[in-house]
């Protein structure tokens with residue numbers, strides 16, 4: 001299984017990087033990271049049954065609205081969404097401040113463990129049952 005982590009921050013070594021590194025430690029311990037079933041954001045290939053998890057970082061506000069938006073994307077792509085012990089958000093402004101947000105870093109570790117479990121379970125499920133059948137898309141506007 002493979003995990004792709006995408007850091008959308010303009011700061012390569014900022015607080016988002018710290019949040020993702022916390023998850024990477026758990027993936028490495030599994031050890032899944034080198035060899036791993038994935039996080040995908042915003043790409044046009046088939047994402048069916050690829051596990052998705054969004055991580056949002058902010059100085060103060062807007063976290064849960066952003067989290068909701070990204071999760072909406074996952075859920076129109078046939079992606080199971082991994083959950084944690086709280087919403088996947090981390091607070092910090094200056095690079096490094098996320099290290100002081102102990103509860104959020106725990107949330108990142110829990111998220112990574114839950115993702116690992118989900119990815120392994122889906123891999124087993126695929127082997128045993130195959131992927132769910134897909135219907136042709138029916139596009140209607142409201143009831144017509």
Ligand SMILES: Cc1cc2nc3c(=O)[nH]c(=O)nc-3n(C[C@H](O)[C@H](O)[C@H](O)COP(=O)(O)O)c2cc1C
Nearest residue numbers: 009011014015016017057058059060061062092093
């Ligand atoms: C483009 C951009 C938009 C941001 N918008 C918000 C925001 O809406 N609310 C907030 O509290 N912080 C906002 N911030 C602050 C960052 O979320 C915060 O500084 C955090 O450290 C970002 O993670 P990073 O260090 O990985 O870039 C924004 C930062 C950037 C660069």
